[in-house]
Each structure stands twice: as structure tokens, then as C-alpha cells.
Amino acid sequence: MPDAKEFPASDESPSLDLHGLVKELFPINRSLTGSGVRQTLAIIARYIDLEIHEVKTGTAVLDWHVPMEWNIRSGTITSMVGQRLVDFAANNLHILGYSKPVQGVFSRAELAQHVHTLPDQPDLIPYRTGYYADDWGFCMSHNLWQSMQDDYYRVEIDSDISPGSLTYGELFLPGETSDEVLITCHICHPSLANDNLSGIAVMTALAMRQAGRRRRLGYRFLFLPATIGAITWLARNEARLDRIKHGLVLTCLGDPARFHYKQSRSGATIDRAVAHVLRHSGHSYEILPFNPYGYDERQFCSPDFDLPVGCLMRSVHGTFPEYHTSADNLDLVKPEALGQSYATIGAIFDLLDNNRTYRRVDGRGEPQLGRRGLYRAIAGQREAGGATQMDLLWFLNLADGNHSLLDMAVRADVPFFRLEAAARLALEASLVGETAR
Numbered sequence: 001m002p003d004a005k006e007f008p009a010s011d012e013s014p015s016l017d018l019h020g021l022v023k024e025l026f027p028i029n030r031s032l033t034g035s036g037v038r039q040t041l042a043i044i045a046r047y048i049d050l051e052i053h054e055v056k057t058g059t060a061v062l063d064w065h066v067p068m069e070w071n072i073r074s075g076t077i078t079s080m081v082g083q084r085l086v087d088f089a090a091n092n093l094h095i096l097g098y099s100k101p102v103q104g105v106f107s108r109a110e111l112a113q114h115v116h117t118l119p120d121q122p123d124l125i126p127y128r129t130g131y132y133a134d135d136w137g138f139c140m141s142h143n144l145w146q147s148m149q150d151d152y153y154r155v156e157i158d159s160d161i162s163p164g165s166l167t168y169g170e171l172f173l174p175g176e177t178s179d180e181v182l183i184t185c186h187i188c189h190p191s192l193a194n195d196n197l198s199g200i201a202v203m204t205a206l207a208m209r210q211a212g213r214r215r216r217l218g219y220r221f222l223f224l225p226a227t228i229g230a231i232t233w234l235a236r237n238e239a240r241l242d243r244i245k246h247g248l249v250l251t252c253l254g255d256p257a258r259f260h261y262k263q264s265r266s267g268a269t270i271d272r273a274v275a276h277v278l279r280h281s282g283h284s285y286e287i288l289p290f291n292p293y294g295y296d297e298r299q300f301c302s303p304d305f306d307l308p309v310g311c312l313m314r315s316v317h318g319t320f321p322e323y324h325t326s327a328d329n330l331d332l333v334k335p336e337a338l339g340q341s342y343a344t345i346g347a348i349f350d351l352l353d354n355n356r357t358y359r360r361v362d363g364r365g366e367p368q369l370g371r372r373g374l375y376r377a378i379a380g381q382r383e384a385g386g387a388t389q390m391d392l393l394w395f396l397n398l399a400d401g402n403h404s405l406l407d408m409a410v411r412a413d414v415p416f417f418r419l420e421a422a423a424r425l426a427l428e429a430s431l432v433g434e435t436a437r
């Protein structure tokens, strides 16, 4: 493992309180659609110039249709003597997502058909949805359900599933070129902190970061409900997809586990860029091959689109014990972990934005560095920019118009910024010119 913090950006702090934003968004009930999603996007829009899109129920999007909109006001199970046992107001995980309205008295056996628990984690409330199930249901701790042994219960869910719209947020920050980086996260989970909210907070801070700096590439940030959101966006933007040169799906970035990066379907610069930044970050990490399950990379990497999009996470969805339970809460998500995720992705953006290609302009053979003051300048120690003599030799050797700075950094196995620094020295000495590639 190379030295820790070889990327200067790894100490960088975001300009918003990441954990504070997770905390603010945590109580809101979100789903694929509905007022909680709008409320969430309205809070994000305080930080960035977010465009809010509403797409009508029933709109055809690729092989799918935009679903009915779901909104819920309350949901309770009460004993026949009036004791409230389960209450949506206490924890929004208690209601199966997209539950249809119900009101009545049910036997325990009837109610059991609509109760979801985790017998192996008896203290935790599971997170369950029935988006297309035409059903209603309650989620609760197994212990609570076991304690409910009356013959009858009074049940009420005040919700509606009706024509409305699907809501998503988009921010596009144009660059000097038409090439774009696509960054997406999910906004459809209720009170879960690592799954969804960590991605929302880190992505919002990254959007603020990129908005405030010069950009060679454009950056498109999408806040989407899972699956149907990505499909809807793809259907509405097919004509401009060829501009997307790099993409990252962000999820589960707030827990202290090591980083995991899932590669794009067909291999892409983003895969090499993420691996390179992680390798030199000092953080532990693992690279995972593409598979057709997971988050929205499975939409962006579906056939014919096959966009260069990978997925960056810390804990991998579905594999950590708190996943999709009430234990994915504000304690699981750590400010330091969120900050590291932010800084790491910032370094990835900087790499992508500065990944230029150069060609020697001074003729053939190794140039005479001493005559240009470069040999003396860098022998034995790093320049202010961080390049060593060896870095400059690598750069000048590979500046053939075919190797990007990332190619060079990988080949030399040194952090990207050192090849960037070598490029600056060579440019100042008029040894190279930038080439389009």
C-alpha cells in the first residue's frame, strides 16, 4: 500500500455538514413517489440549484410506466382496549411502502398475513416495500409481534395510491467541453441513513464543490427514485447519452467499512480512475466486477446504453447486518466516513477533469533536461508540485499522444498529481503540447 494521503485532496472538507444533512433528512418518509421525495429535494435545493422534474403517472418510459403516486398520513395497530401498539408516526419503517388504505378489525391470524418481521434480528424493524403488490402491511420487531397475542386488533392505514407524478432532481454544471460525468444517488428510502441518505448528503456536497470550480468536463447530478427513476431519466435523455464519458452511482457511503467499487459493465476510464485514487488514498478498498444486480448502474449499464458507470460504496448493499433495517440509523453513519467518501470522490473528479493527453513537440530522443533547468530543478527531491525526476522521465517517455496522464500514473505506479506536476514542468519548458484524444 502506498503512503497514506498521497492525494492532496484527501484532507479536503466539504462546505456543508454531511452528518447534519443526513440527520435533517432522516425523519422524512420517502418512497418511489410522493410528498416526502418533494420535501427531500426541497431541502437539497437549499444548497444547490436543483431542477425538479415531475413526470406524470402512466408515462411510458422504456419498457416501464411511471407508477401511481403514493402518499401516507398515518398507520396504526391498536388493541381492542385502545392501546396503540404500532405507529407510523413513531417510525416510518412500520408501514410497508405503497400500502393501500385499510381500516377495520382483524383477527391475529388475518393480520399475520400482513406483518413482516426479522426472526433472526428480533429487535429490528425491517424495511419492506410492495410497490406493485396492491397490498398493505406492517413491519415491526419480531419481539413486538411475539408479544401481541390478542385475538383481534384494530388496524388503520390512511394512505392513497392515485395518479400523480414521479419526482426527481437534476443539476447540470456545464464544462468547457461537451463531455459529461454522470453522478447519481437514490432518494426513495424512508428513515434509513447509510442506504440512500449518505449518498444524498455526499452528492449534494460534491455538487457544491464542482459548482465552485473551473470544469473541463460537465457534471450531471441526478437524485432519483430507484430503478424507475433511472429508467425515466434514460428514456427522456436518450439523445444526449453519448456525452456521458464517466459515471458513478453513489450509495452506502457513511459507514466506516472499507471502500468497495463495482466496475462498469464493459470496462472504462472511470474504473481505472477509481482504482487509482483508492490505491493511493491510504484507505483500504476492494474492487468488485460488474454484475447485473445492485443500484442504478444496472440501468445505465444495460444493453445498448452500456454507459461507463460504476458504483462506489463502503459497505456493500445487502451484505451488512443493518441493511434495510431500523439499525441503518444515525449511529451507523459516521461524520469521518462521510468526509472520507466526499474527499475520495473529489479526488476522482479532479483526476477525470485533468486527465489530459500530451505529445512531445521538441523532436525525438530524450530531451536534454539540464539545458532547460529541469535536471537541476528536480534531481533528488520533489518540486513544489510534487514531481520527481523519475516522474518527469515517465511523462516525457509516454507523452506520445497515446497515453493519458492516468495511463502514465498507472504505468509508473505513482499518484496522478505527480504526473500532472511533471506535465506542468514539461509544458513550461515547451517540451510538450496537449493533444485531443
Ligand code: ZN
Binding pocket: 189, 195, 317, 324
Ligand atoms: Zn436500499
